[in-house]
Amino acid sequence: VRETLLEQWLYDNVFQSPFWPYLIVAAVFGLAWISFMLVSAIFSVWLERKVAGRIQDRLGPTRVGGKFGWLQTLADGLKLLVKEDIIPASADRMLFRLGPYIALTGSFLAYLALPFGNGVVARDMNVAVFYMLAVMSTEVFGIILAGYGSGSKWSLFGGMREAAQMVSYEVPMAICVIVPVIVAGTMNLSAVTRQQEGFFWNWYVFHDPFTFAAFWTYFTCATASCKRAPFDLAEAESELVAGFHTEYSGFRWLSLFMAEYGSMFAVSGIASLLFLGGWNTGVLPVDLTVWLGPVLGNVINVLVFIAKGWLLVFVMMWVRWTLPRLRIDQVMMTCLKYLLPISCVLLLGVSLWQLAVPNVVLVYLRYVLAVLSVGGLVLLIFRAATMTTTPPMGGMPGAWGGLRAPGYGLANKP
Amino acid sequence: MTLNTVLFWILAATTGFCAIAVVVSQNIVRSATWLLFTLAGVSGVFFLLGADFVGATQLLVYVGGTLVLVVFGVMLTAQGPFVTMRTGAAEWAVSMVVGLIFFAVLVVSVASAVWPERPRRGPADEMNNAEQSMSSTRLGLALLGVREATPAARMTGLPARTGQTGPGHPPAPNVRTRVAYLFPFEIVSVHLLVVLLGAAYLARAKRRRASSAAPLGTGAGVNGL
Numbered sequence: 025v026r027e028t029l030l031e032q033w034l035y036d037n038v039f040q041s042p043f044w045p046y047l048i049v050a051a052v053f054g055l056a057w058i059s060f061m062l063v064s065a066i067f068s069v070w071l072e073r074k075v076a077g078r079i080q081d082r083l084g085p086t087r088v089g090g091k092f093g094w095l096q097t098l099a100d101g102l103k104l105l106v107k108e109d110i111i112p113a114s115a116d117r118m119l120f121r122l123g124p125y126i127a128l129t130g131s132f133l134a135y136l137a138l139p140f141g142n143g144v145v146a147r148d149m150n151v152a153v154f155y156m157l158a159v160m161s162t163e164v165f166g167i168i169l170a171g172y173g174s175g176s177k178w179s180l181f182g183g184m185r186e187a188a189q190m191v192s193y194e195v196p197m198a199i200c201v202i203v204p205v206i207v208a209g210t211m212n213l214s215a216v217t218r219q220q221e222g223f224f225w226n227w228y229v230f231h232d233p234f235t236f237a238a239f240w241t242y243f244t245c246a247t248a249s250c251k252r253a254p255f256d257l258a259e260a261e262s263e264l265v266a267g268f269h270t271e272y273s274g275f276r277w278l279s280l281f282m283a284e285y286g287s288m289f290a291v292s293g294i295a296s297l298l299f300l301g302g303w304n305t306g307v308l309p310v311d312l313t314v315w316l317g318p319v320l321g322n323v324i325n326v327l328v329f330i331a332k333g334w335l336l337v338f339v340m341m342w343v344r345w346t347l348p349r350l351r352i353d354q355v356m357m358t359c360l361k362y363l364l365p366i367s368c369v370l371l372l373g374v375s376l377w378q379l380a381v382p383n384v385v386l387v388y389l390r391y392v393l394a395v396l397s398v399g400g401l402v403l404l405i406f407r408a409a410t411m412t413t414t415p416p417m418g419g420m421p422g423a424w425g426g427l428r429a430p431g432y433g434l435a436n437k438p
Numbered sequence: 439m440t441l442n443t444v445l446f447w448i449l450a451a452t453t454g455f456c457a458i459a460v461v462v463s464q465n466i467v468r469s470a471t472w473l474l475f476t477l478a479g480v481s482g483v484f485f486l487l488g489a490d491f492v493g494a495t496q497l498l499v500y501v502g503g504t505l506v507l508v509v510f511g512v513m514l515t516a517q518g519p520f521v522t523m524r525t526g527a528a529e530w531a532v533s534m535v536v537g538l539i540f541f542a543v544l545v546v547s548v549a550s551a552v553w554p555e556r557p558r559r560g561p562a563d564e565m566n567n568a569e570q571s572m573s574s575t576r577l578g579l580a581l582l583g584v585r586e587a588t589p590a591a592r593m594t595g596l597p598a599r600t601g602q603t604g605p606g607h608p609p610a611p612n613v614r615t616r617v618a619y620l621f622p623f624e625i626v627s628v629h630l631l632v633v634l635l636g637a638a639y640l641a642r643a644k645r646r647r648a649s650s651a652a653p654l655g656t657g658a659g660v661n662g663l
Contacts, residue, residue: 043440043441046441047441116465116467116468118468118471119467119468119471122471126474149490150490150491151490151491151494154491154494154495154498155490155493155494157494157498158494158495158497158498158501158502159494159497161497161498161501161502161503161506162474162478162497162501162502164502164506165474165501165502165505165506165509168506168509168510169467169471169509172467172509172512172513173467180513183509183513184510184513184514187506187507187509187510187513188510190502190506191503191506191507191510194502
């Protein structure tokens with residue numbers, strides 16, 4: 025039995041020897057995954073600008089490529105490719121050049137263990153989630169090198185903050201990952217997702233109170249580990265110019281950005297696979313490959329998985345443009361005094377829960393949690409949709425709803 | 439020459455080259471970067487052998503932890519922009535002697551070890567890594583003592599294997615051949631926890647008596663970061 029569907033098919037029908045299927049599958053997956061990562065980054069950058077625009081009450085890009093500014097990121101990419109590649113005189117040239125590529129490599133390597141569908145995975149590892157956390161820690165090293173090698177005080181501060189932040193946030197993040205792993209009994213992401221087949225109450229986020237809390241804790245730590253606001257102290261453009269990438273321009277700067285957006289999707293993918301059912305739609309009783317066959321079913325599975333990943337990426341953007349940046353001591357305090365104890369309690373709690381709680385509760389609690397959460401979500405969306413966006417004459421919009429607009433009515437006075 | 443052999447030689451050559459560069463380069467952070475490639479190469483060899491768990495642990499512990507801390511330490515303590523080390527002739531000589539002795543020990547032990555015959559798998563199975571990638575399961579079973587994990591060579595001081603075991607040879611019920619590694623593993627982890635607590639205790643903010651003046655640096659520890 026070969027590892028992936030494609031390899032099995034090539035082995036059975038074309039080659040009859042393991043060598044060429046292995047190489048072809050490796051090349052196909054390598055190309056496909058890096059293309060996906062880069063296209064996903066391009067889309068995410070466009071989305072980020074639109075989301076930022078909307079949240080700040082403006083339009084974002086509108087002109088390049090038609091109505092919604094679809095091609096804005098491509099235009100930016102072209103601009104970055106032809107930009108002059110500057111290396112500061114005081115920089116350590118080797119480290120300055122290497123940093124972005126190490127970051128990009130670390131981010132990309134994580135995709136090798138990320139299953140996009142049932143069997144659509146480059147390497148179906150037994151320790152997939154552990155491997156992903158491990159290679160994403162390599163990305164951090166690239167960022168730190170970029171900060172250190174620039175030979176600039178802003179970059180150095182950015183790199184130092186990144187190092188301090190990462191060494192701390194890795195711990196609660198890894199512990200939160202262990203919580204659903206304990207429930208599932210395996211670190212193989214494909215196996216974990218196959219266990220969540222069927223309707224959405226089978227998702228591990230609804231399994232018990234501890235996994236429910238672990239999802240939010242994990243997502244917070246993941247946001248911090250992608251150095252996204254409110255934890256983007258390594259960049260902190262209000263204090264450090266641009267932090268670790270102050271001195272970068274052109275393609276290397278692009279690589280640092282691609283690495284960031286790549287790892288955003290990777291951590292969102294882990295969250296979706298461990299907690300949110302991965303490629304399972306959640307509204308059908310079985311995996312789609314059972315009904316539609318391995319090819320067509322997996323096409324839809326992959327689309328579902330990517331949609332879930334992008335939804336979580338969207339939430340990260342939403343958070344970024346809504347919350348103000350923390351101070352560095354607040355970032356460290358959030359991790360060491362809150363997230364770390366919380367994750368330890370969750371780990372202990374889920375272990376005891378598995379041992380001590382009677383089976384009836386285990387079976388029915390997930391329905392309660394799922395129905396309550398989805399009901400709350402539907403209610404929220406309904407309220408948001410029915411909210412009037414245009415304030416009444418003389419009134420103020422949004423949170424200032426009860427107030428009168430200053431100066432209104434002055435013109436009518438005699 | 440199979441694919442695995444080719445990949446092994448590429449990885450081994452890269453790892454060896456980077457390991458030499460670690461020693462030769464004089465800038466500490468450059469050294470750390472070469473060390474990154476060395477460690478990544480070694481973990482690549484682990485992945486090639488199907489030991490995914492060990493490879494990932496290598497990356498997580500050494501790259502994500504140790505190397506980051508090395509660079510972090512350099513950034514916190516350096517006086518100038520880039521730190522360089524000068525090694526004297528005496529240091530070179532001593533380290534060469536120690537290194538050569540260690541290398542000789544390694545060569546002798548590798549050459550004198552009796553490698554157990556592994557059943558050759560068919561050509562179709564050669565690149566089938568699905569079975570190999572169950573390494574973490576096998577590690578876990580060995581920790582719990584369910585699976586035989588005693589090394590055949592007399593290297594570790596553990597009691598030598600008594601019965602013939604392995605695939606096709608189920609262990610005899612009366613002979614105690616299985617050694618559980620769970621207990622030593624737990625002792626090591628508790629030891630690490632004690633070290634951690636000790637470090638936190640030593641590095642804690644010292645309380646002064648209320649009568650003394652306000653101590654320097656109170657609460658300013660992380661603000662400067």
